[in-house]
Amino acid sequence: MVTAKDLAAIILLMLWYSTPAYVANGLAVILGKNSRPIDNYKVFIDGRRILGDGKTIGGFIGGIMVGFLATIIQLPFRGLILSFALETAIREGISTTVICRIPSLIAATSFSGFLMRGFLLSLGAMLGDLIGSFIKRRLGLERGAPCIPLDQLDFIIVALLIGSLVTPIPLQYILVFLAVTFIAHITANFIAYKLGAKNRFP
Numbered sequence: 001m002v003t004a005k006d007l008a009a010i011i012l013l014m015l016w017y018s019t020p021a022y023v024a025n026g027l028a029v030i031l032g033k034n035s036r037p038i039d040n041y042k043v044f045i046d047g048r049r050i051l052g053d054g055k056t057i058g059g060f061i062g063g064i065m066v067g068f069l070a071t072i073i074q075l076p077f078r079g080l081i082l083s084f085a086l087e088t089a090i091r092e093g094i095s096t097t098v099i100c101r102i103p104s105l106i107a108a109t110s111f112s113g114f115l116m117r118g119f120l121l122s123l124g125a126m127l128g129d130l131i132g133s134f135i136k137r138r139l140g141l142e143r144g145a146p147c148i149p150l151d152q153l154d155f156i157i158v159a160l161l162i163g164s165l166v167t168p169i170p171l172q173y174i175l176v177f178l179a180v181t182f183i184a185h186i187t188a189n190f191i192a193y194k195l196g197a198k199n200r201f202p
Contacts, residue, residue, distance in 0.1 A: 032059020071118025
């Protein structure tokens, strides 16, 4: 049986694991300003744009680069984080099944494996974002139009799937983290709307 402490440990582990994907997705929009659209303004067979103006070459490449940069920043801290996580997990009585996953989720299998995982997570986040935009265009939704839960989960689903090629993740970990990501995203948008930073919700 999964306890509340186990769930908290899983969420924290997945936050560390997914940092490159979040950084890539979060900064791609900023880095992609004034860059050429990936679809080069072309339309699909349905007469609608393939992706739209929001998905640019600069954003795609820039997102991957900053995501990988986040991985490099994480790299020298993985040993310290690993030791702290193991000590804390044992002290707090986290289940053995979760503890056994800590080394691979935090430090990967090797130095090169950690870097490769970060790159794949960043790439996956960008690909997931493109897939989400492609689906929204096929649904007839314009750029910026809400589409729940696609807007909240497209990038992280693909990122986790591709990242799993280096570090396999249990399905229950993925489901827990998707739920947390969805709730966090909706909550952040609601707060931004209430503060006037966004003109609509969701």
